[in-house]
């Protein structure tokens with residue numbers, strides 16, 4: 001767990017970090033596992049068309065050693081592309097490690113696949 | 126043209142029955158039509174939730190099968206041939222709809238079942254009743270074990286729980302139904318499957334299986350939907366939503382609830398037991414009022430049992446007013462040191478302050494308006510003190526673009542909880558209620574809902590002074 005779809009949705013929310021400044025979080029010192037996931041074309045398409053931050057996904061995949069995605073966000077969504085997207089968004093799991101805010105450097109720890117996104121007292125606005 | 130069906134319901138959670146039927150019909154895009162009138166039945170007895178039999182009209186037998194596949198409260202569905210207070214009525218109606226059963230006359234193996242709700246019919250009378258349908262002239266093979274079709278005659282007697290003093294002793298026949306079994310309820314078996322006691326991971330906040338399933342149906346869970354539980358706890362509703370194919374995201378302020386004591390998270394162990402682990406997208410630890418989701422308009426449904434203080438009190442990050450000043454002083458004195466201390470600690474647990482239920486509910490509805498897609502649903506429990514409850518209590522939590530579609534009480538005597546289903550009816554995007562700038566609007570705040578200070582009332586056993 002901590003799949004890249006989740007990473008694509010999490011931003012640092014400490015005070016003074018906005019959803020743009022505190023995103024994307026950088027992976028550090030990670031242990032990665034790949035696990036087969038259930039393919040659902042509609043789910044992928046709707047996420048891709050409406051919500052994805054492409055550059056963040058490409059960057060995060062690269063940090064985890066996966067460079068299968070094109071740097072430019074493709075216009076054409078065909079089956080091959082959906083398979084690729086499926087693998088990167090859902091099948092790569094970060095089980096241990098950290099995610100670091102690019103702005104305030106808050107370290108969000110990941111243990112047993114669960115990220116601790118709690119803020120410390122002085123970080124809430 | 127519609128076809129008339131008889132639905133036999135489990136006699137539990139009567140107020141959940143209609144919302145469940147409507148939800149599944151909406152999910153598959155068909156109508157469940159209430160008969161305007163029925164022979165020998167007064168109008169207010171049609172779809173009476175305290176009776177086990179409902180007559181419904183559907184456009185297609187496939188719709189009956191879809192209902193039986195998903196509705197937890199359905200025991201069986203019959204194509205209805207006749208019903209009334211006397212066998213004469215039942216026979217003549219059955220004859221009048223011969224076109225419905227004629228096709229089974231020649232080569233169909235069949236059996237007849239004569240049975241009663243809330244009574245027993247002696248064998249000899251059962252046989253008489255079967256014989257009285259001889260006019261149907263069924264010529265196929267009788268097969269008691271594995272017939273092609275089962276014709277069933279039900280006599281309904283008053284439910285023991287609803288009997289009045291006058292009923293005492295005698296058992297009045299309320300109604301007779303006769304029809305062909307279309308399907309038994311397939312979803313009811315899930316109540317056993319998700320039994321909390323047989324679950325490999327659960328806690329004292331786990332939601333009972335039947336209610337978790339009913340909640341999942343209220344969300345319209347189906348393959349490819351994305352569903353969120355912001356008070357995930359031990360994940361009871363995540364398993365049932367995932368059972369119906371949805372992908373689930375969960376979060377909780379207390380990671381230990383989701384994690385348990387083992388090496389891999391307890392929720393994932395239970396999800397594996399149920400075969401739905403790949404559908405649990407992720408579990409995150411955070412305070413829902415300080416949540417790190419980058420954008421809204423994400424989920425098809427939010428399903429949750431908010432902490433209402435009895436077993437697991439609501440909390441949010443921050444400090445009680447009383448000791449805040451002191452901390453601010455200290456923090457200003459040495460901000461660097463505190464930063465190091467908190468982020469480096471493995472299991473740093475930040476301080477929390479109480480979160481009053483009526484605030485929480487208002488926030489939850491606004492959070493749902495932000496996080497849900499248009500037509501998405503928020504399904505959650507609202508505890509409330511029964512005799513103080515007013516319909517306006519749910520209304521006070523509403524905001525524009527969010528409409529109640531169902532509100533069913535589960536009654537525990539001197540308290541109850543209401544399962545509320547709210548639909549996002551707007552296409553507009555709204556911000557998060559926890560972002561700066563959003564003021565709590567309108568005058569609904571002036572009304573004091575009965576669920577305010579629920580925890581205190583619970584511990585005072587609801588005594589009013």
Ligand SMILES: C[S@@+](CC[C@H](N)C(=O)[O-])C[C@H]1O[C@@H](n2cnc3c(N)ncnc32)[C@H](O)[C@@H]1O
Pocket residue numbers: 328330331332355356357358359360361362376377378379382411412413414429430431432433437438439440441442480
């Ligand atoms: C009633 S329990 C939910 C139980 C869950 N449905 C289950 O099956 O176990 C409420 C949960 O809300 C969590 N909680 C309380 N305050 C919270 C907050 N501010 N943000 C997120 N979670 C919170 C508690 O840790 C608790 O696990």
Ligand SMILES: [Zn+2]
Pocket residue numbers: 012013014017022101102103104105106
């Ligand atoms: Zn930050």
